[in-house]
Amino acid sequence: MLEFRKDLFADERDDNLNVIGKGEQRQDMLGHVTGRTRFFDDHGFDGLLHLKVVRSPHHHARIRSIDVTAAERAPGVKRVIRGQDVPLNKNTLLSLIDFGKDDEPTLAVDKVRYKGEPIVAIIADSEAEALAAVKLVRVSYDPLPTVFDVQEALKPGAVVVNETYPGNYFEYHDKYDHQKLRFGDVEAAFRTADHVIEERYQMSPIEHASTETNGTIAAPETNNRYVVHSCAQGLFFSLGTTAKILALESNRLHFIGGTVGGGFGGKVDSLTEPLAVLGAILTGRPVRYVLGREEEMQFASPRGAERHVIKDGVMRDGRIVARQITSYFDAGAYTRLTSYGVVKCVAHMPGPYTIPNVRGDAYCVFTNRVPATAMRGFGVTGVDFSIEVQMDKLAHLVGIDPMEFRILNAYRDGDMKAHRRVAHNTALIECVQVVAQKVNWPLSETARRASSLSGGGGPRAAIPPTVTDESGRIGRPETRQAPPQLTPGAAPLPAHQPRPVVPVYQPPPAHQPAAALPNYPAQPADAAPLPAPAPPVPNAPAPPQHGAARFSSVFTRRR
Amino acid sequence: MARMPVQFRLNGSDRAVFVEPAETLLGTIRRGLGDFAPKFGCGQGTCGVCTVLVDGEPRLGCLTLSVTCEGRSIETASGLADGPTLHPLQAAFMEHFAAQCGFCTPGMLMAAKALLDRNPNPTRVEVVEAIAGNVCRCTGYEPIINAILAAAQQRGVRRA
Numbered sequence: 001m002l003e004f005r006k007d008l009f010a011d012e013r014d015d016n017l018n019v020i021g022k023g024e025q026r027q028d029m030l031g032h033v034t035g036r037t038r039f040f041d042d043h044g045f046d047g048l049l050h051l052k053v054v055r056s057p058h059h060h061a062r063i064r065s066i067d068v069t070a071a072e073r074a075p076g077v078k079r080v081i082r083g084q085d086v087p088l089n090k091n092t093l094l095s096l097i098d099f100g101k102d103d104e105p106t107l108a109v110d111k112v113r114y115k116g117e118p119i120v121a122i123i124a125d126s127e128a129e130a131l132a133a134v135k136l137v138r139v140s141y142d143p144l145p146t147v148f149d150v151q152e153a154l155k156p157g158a159v160v161v162n163e164t165y166p167g168n169y170f171e172y173h174d175k176y177d178h179q180k181l182r183f184g185d186v187e188a189a190f191r192t193a194d195h196v197i198e199e200r201y202q203m204s205p206i207e208h209a210s211t212e213t214n215g216t217i218a219a220p221e222t223n224n225r226y227v228v229h230s231c232a233q234g235l236f237f238s239l240g241t242t243a244k245i246l247a248l249e250s251n252r253l254h255f256i257g258g259t260v261g262g263g264f265g266g267k268v269d270s271l272t273e274p275l276a277v278l279g280a281i282l283t284g285r286p287v288r289y290v291l292g293r294e295e296e297m298q299f300a301s302p303r304g305a306e307r308h309v310i311k312d313g314v315m316r317d318g319r320i321v322a323r324q325i326t327s328y329f330d331a332g333a334y335t336r337l338t339s340y341g342v343v344k345c346v347a348h349m350p351g352p353y354t355i356p357n358v359r360g361d362a363y364c365v366f367t368n369r370v371p372a373t374a375m376r377g378f379g380v381t382g383v384d385f386s387i388e389v390q391m392d393k394l395a396h397l398v399g400i401d402p403m404e405f406r407i408l409n410a411y412r413d414g415d416m417k418a419h420r421r422v423a424h425n426t427a428l429i430e431c432v433q434v435v436a437q438k439v440n441w442p443l444s445e446t447a448r449r450a451s452s453l454s455g456g457g458g459p460r461a462a463i464p465p466t467v468t469d470e471s472g473r474i475g476r477p478e479t480r481q482a483p484p485q486l487t488p489g490a491a492p493l494p495a496h497q498p499r500p501v502v503p504v505y506q507p508p509p510a511h512q513p514a515a516a517l518p519n520y521p522a523q524p525a526d527a528a529p530l531p532a533p534a535p536p537v538p539n540a541p542a543p544p545q546h547g548a549a550r551f552s553s554v555f556t557r558r559r
Numbered sequence: 560m561a562r563m564p565v566q567f568r569l570n571g572s573d574r575a576v577f578v579e580p581a582e583t584l585l586g587t588i589r590r591g592l593g594d595f596a597p598k599f600g601c602g603q604g605t606c607g608v609c610t611v612l613v614d615g616e617p618r619l620g621c622l623t624l625s626v627t628c629e630g631r632s633i634e635t636a637s638g639l640a641d642g643p644t645l646h647p648l649q650a651a652f653m654e655h656f657a658a659q660c661g662f663c664t665p666g667m668l669m670a671a672k673a674l675l676d677r678n679p680n681p682t683r684v685e686v687v688e689a690i691a692g693n694v695c696r697c698t699g700y701e702p703i704i705n706a707i708l709a710a711a712q713q714r715g716v717r718r719a
Binding site: 025026028029030031032033034035036037038039041042043044048128208209210211212213259260261262263264290292293 | 581589590593594595596597598599600601602603605606608635636637639640645648649652653656658660661662663664665668694695696697
C-alpha cells in the first residue's frame with residue numbers, strides 16, 4: 001500500500017488527494033479478464049495476407065545482388081517488396097523532433113550492417129507460404145570486417161559501420177562526437193585527493209521479451225485510407241514515422257492501438273508498421289506482419305550495451321572531491337533512440353551528489369550489433385547502477401558506512417549541480433534515512449539529524465572556475481581517444497554565482513507548512529552539521545517554500 | 560493438401576470447421592472461429608499465453624493440432640464468465656490487480672481454472688507449479704498467485 005510521507009514533503013503540495021493513494025479499478029481490467037481486450041492481432045479480416053522478411057545472415061556485408069525470381073513464382077506469393085519499393089527508404093525515429101540524421105533503411109539495399117537486418121519482404125496467402133518463399137530469395141554478399149566493441153569502434157581507422165556517421169559516433173548538433181559535462185577542475189582535484197580510484201562497469205544488452213511480439217495488421221479502408229492495427233507504444237509517433245517513410249499524408253493512416261501486450265520500450269521503433277501498410281497499398285488487401293519469437297529475441301531492438309568508466313577522488317573524511325565519468329553506449333548499427341539515452345545519461349552524472357569537480361563524456365557509438373532502443377529508464381539505469389556500486393566501493397575505501405557515506409555527499413536544497421542548475425526538491429538524505437529505519441540499519445545521530453533542507457547552498461551553490469577543452473569537436477580523430485585530453489592553455493570558464501531562486505507562487509498563509517513538519521527536528525544554529533564539502537550557510541535555513549516553488553525548476557523556464 | 564473437417568465444443572457450443580492437417584488449435588480458434596482470447600506468444604510452447612482447456616486439461620494451443628481435437632470440449636477465457644457473472648477467478652484477478660498489459664491473462668486464467676477444478680484448495684506451491692508454464696512479463700507473478708489463492712478461498716466459502 002502506498003504510504004505518503006507528508007512529514008517529509010509537507011511543502012510539496014497542500015491539496016488533499018482524492019484519487020492517488022486509494023484503490024481504483026483500471027478501466028481495461030474487465031476486458032483483460034474476460035478475454036475481450038483486442039490487441040493488434042485480435043482482428044479478423046477476409047483475405048488476410050501475411051508478410052515475412054528475408055534477414056541478413058551476416059553482421060556486416062556488401063550486398064552484391066538480390067534474386068527474387070524463384071520467390072515471386074512460389075505458391076501463394078502475392079508480392080515481393082524490395083528497398084527500391086519503399087518511397088523513403090532511409091529514416092531515423094527522432095527525425096520527427098528534428099534530432100539526428102536519417103540513417104536506417106526499411107529494407108537494406110547496398111549493405112547490411114547487423115545480423116538480422118531485413119532485406120526483402122514477401123507477402124503470401126499464408127504464413128507458411130511466406131516463410132517458404134523467404135528461403136527462395138538468393139542474396140549474394142561480400143562480407144565486410146566487423147566491429148562489436150564500442151571503444152574499438154571509436155579508434156581511428158576503425159571499420160565504418162553506418163556511412164551516415166563515418167566516425168562511428170552520433171553527431172550531436174552536427175558538431176560534437178559526444179555529450180560532455182564540465183564543472184570545476186577534476187585533474188587538480190585528483191592531485192589533492194587522499195584516494196583516487198577508477199573502476200569500469202559494463203552492462204549487456206537486454207531483450208524486453210514482451211509476451212506479445214511486435215506486429216501490425218494494415219488494411220485498405222474507404223476513402224483511400226488505410227486502417228492500421230498497431231502494437232506501438234507511441235501510436236502517433238508510429239503514425240508519423242509510417243507517413244514519412246511511405247510519403248503519405250498522415251490523414252490517410254487510421255492507426256488503432258494503445259493496447260500493447262507488453263512494451264517496456266521495445267515497441268517504439270515502428271519496426272512493422274511501414275512494411276505492413278506498404279504491403280496493403282501494393283496488394284490492395286489486408287496485410288499482417290508479426291515478428292516470430294525468434295525474430296523478436298534476436299533481431300528486434302534490445303536495451304543497448306553500456307560501458308561506464310568512473311574515476312573518483314575522495315578525501316579521508318568521506319567527501320568526494322572529483323568525479324570523472326566516461327560512458328560508451330552501444331547503439332548497434334543505427335541510431336534509433338540511443339542518441340537520446342546518452343543525453344539522459346549525462347543528465348544523471350554525477351549522481352545525486354554534490355561534487356565540486358565533475359567531468360563527464362558520453363558517446364553514442366555505432367557497431368555491427370542489433371540496433372538498441374528504449375527500455376525502462378534507458379540511459380539512466382546503467383550509469384546510476386555504476387555510480388551506486390562505485391559509492392559502495394568508495395565508502396568501503398574510506399571506512400564509512402555506505403548509507404552515511406551517501407547522506408554525507410548527497411545534494412541538498414540550494415546546492416549547485418554540475419549542470420549549473422540549483423538543486424531543488426532534494427530528498428536523497430530523507431530517502432536513505434527512511435530506508436535505514438525500515439531495515440533497522442543503525443545510523444549515527446548526525447546522519448539521522450541531517451536534512452536536505454539545511455546545510456545546502458552558500459559556498460556549495462558556487463560555480464567553480466571550469467577548465468575547458470576543445471575535445472569533442474567532429475573532425476578531430478584524436479579526440480576519439482577517451483578520456484579526451486585537455487587542451488593546454490585553454491582559458492577556464494570564470495567562476496560565478498547562480499541567480500537567486502525566484503519562487504513562482506506564494507502560498508496563502510493558511511497553508512504555512514511549518515506546523516506540519518513534526519519529524520523534522522529544528523536545526524539549531526549550533527547543532528553540529530554533517531561534514532560537507534563546504535561549510536553550511538551560517539544563517540538559519542530559509543523557510544520552506546511552497547511545493548510549486550520547490551518544483552520551480554520543472555515548471556518555470558530554465559535558467 | 561486437403562483440408563479436413565473437425566467438430567468440437569468450444570465454450571459449450573458445437574462447432575464444425577475445416578482445418579489444414581498441420582493447423583494448430585490456436586490458429587483454428589483464433590483465425591478460424593474468431594475467438595481471440597487465447598494469444599500467440601512464441602509458437603514453441605514456452606510462454607503459455609495460448610493455454611486453453613481440452614476436456615478440462617490445460618493444453619498449449621500453439622502445439623496442439625486441431626485434427627486431434629475431434630469430439631473434444633475446448634474452453635477458453637471467453638467462456639469463463641456466466642453471462643454477466645464473472646467466474647471467481649476473473650473477479651479475483653480484477654480485485655488483486657493480477658493483470659497489467661493483459662496479454663498473458665487469458666492463458667493464466669485457464670491454467671488456474673484447471674488447477675482449481677481438480678484441486679479446489681491448493682497450496683501456494685501448487686499454485687506456483689500450476690502457472691509455471693505461463694510467462695508474465697509485467698506483474699512479477701505475486702498478484703496472480705494471490706488472486707488464484709483468493710479465488711480458491713472464495714469458492715470454499717461459497718461451498719461451505
